Amino acid sequence: MSGAMFRTVSRLRRGYDREEVDEFFAHARQLYEKAPGEALNAMDVRRVGFGLVRGGYITSAVDAALDRLEQAFIARARAEFVGRHGQKAWMNRLGERASTLYGRLGRPEGDRFAPPRRGHGYEPADVDALCRRLVAYFDNGVPLTAAEVRVATFRARRGKNAYDEDSVDAFLARAVDVLLGVE
Numbered sequence: 009m010s011g012a013m014f015r016t017v018s019r020l021r022r023g024y025d026r027e028e029v030d031e032f033f034a035h036a037r038q039l040y041e042k043a044p045g046e047a048l049n050a051m052d053v054r055r056v057g058f059g060l061v062r063g064g065y066i067t068s069a070v071d072a073a074l075d076r077l078e079q080a081f082i083a084r085a086r087a088e089f090v091g092r093h094g095q096k097a098w099m100n101r102l103g104e105r106a107s108t109l110y111g112r113l114g115r116p117e118g119d120r121f122a123p124p125r126r127g128h129g130y131e132p133a134d135v136d137a138l139c140r141r142l143v144a145y146f147d148n149g150v151p152l153t154a155a156e157v158r159v160a161t162f163r164a165r166r167g168k169n170a171y172d173e174d175s176v177d178a179f180l181a182r183a184v185d186v187l188l189g190v191e
Contacts, residue, residue, distance in 0.1 A: 012026065012065075013026075013029065013030055013033060013065070014026075014029070014065040014066060014069045014070055014073070015065070015066050015069060016063055016064060016065055016066065017063060017064060017065075017066055018063065019062055019063040020062065021062065021063075022060040022061060022062055022064060023060065023061070023063065023064030023065045023066055023067055024058040024059070024060065024061075024064045024065045024066075024067055024070050025058050025059040025060070025061045025064055025065075026061075026063075026064055026065055028058045028059060029058055029064075029065050029070055032056055032058070033073070033077075035048070036048055036053065036077060040077075040080065040081070040084075048081070049081055049085065050078045050079075050081040050082045050085065050185070050188070051185070053074055053077050053078040053081060054074075054078055054181060054184070054185075056074065058070070075155070075158065078188070079188060079191075082185075082188045082189060086098060086189060089101070098189070101189075102186055102189045102190060105182070105185065105186050105189070106146055106186045108182065109142065109146075109179070109182060109183055109186070110146075112139075112179055113139055113142060113143050113146075117132070117133075117136040117139075118132050118133075118136065118169075120132070120135065120136065120139060120171070121135065121171035121172055121175045121176055121179070122171075122172045122175055123167075123168040123169070123170060123171070123172060124170050124171070124172045124173065125172060127166055127167070128164055128165070128166045128170065128173075129164075129165055129166075129170030129171050129172050129173050129176075130162035130163070130164070130165060130170060130171045130172075130173055130176050131162050131163035131164070131165040131170065131171075132165070132169065132170065132171050134161075134162040134163055135162055135171050135176055138157065138160050138162075138180075141156075142157075142183055145187075152187065153187065153191065154184045154187035154188045154191060157180055157183055157184050157187060158180075158184055160180070162176070
């Protein structure tokens with residue numbers, strides 16, 4: 009289809025609803041091009057979701073575009089903040105946000121997150137491995153990017169020894185926010 013924002017999957021497969029995606033990106037572009045501080049920000053981009061329909065847009069292509077859009081909003085927010093308050097204030101702000109992660113990162117492995125409410129969740133060993141990488145990044149400067157955290161996947165686990173998916177996802181979203189602020 010000419011004029012489509014992204015490539016589509018076949019009519020037999022599911023992809024993101026094209027109308028929803030096109031509408032969101034048109035709205036986001038309009039707000040981004042307006043004066044700074046408009047109603048859409050990086051967190052809004054991170055939280056957006058689209059329905060899955062047959063013949064929709066390829067999800068990985070849309071997700072990659074969302075990642076770039078989120079980075080653009082963070083870069084803009086950083087430039088605005090640094091312009092008003094200075095680079096040191098920006099880094100102090102990121103340090104404060106990073107310190108909010110330490111409570112959970114300091115917990116013992118296997119006990120960092122609550123068990124799932126619905127019976128299934130993430131494998132704690134997988135999540136703890138990523139948490140160790142976050143600690144190494146914050147404490148020792150071991151390289152880690154927001155993209156690596158974003159694409160991390162965890163095996164499924166059932167029962168009270170699993171980690172609650174929503175809690176882990178919310179925590180990692182905050183970690184991504186901090187990492188993007190530094191990148």
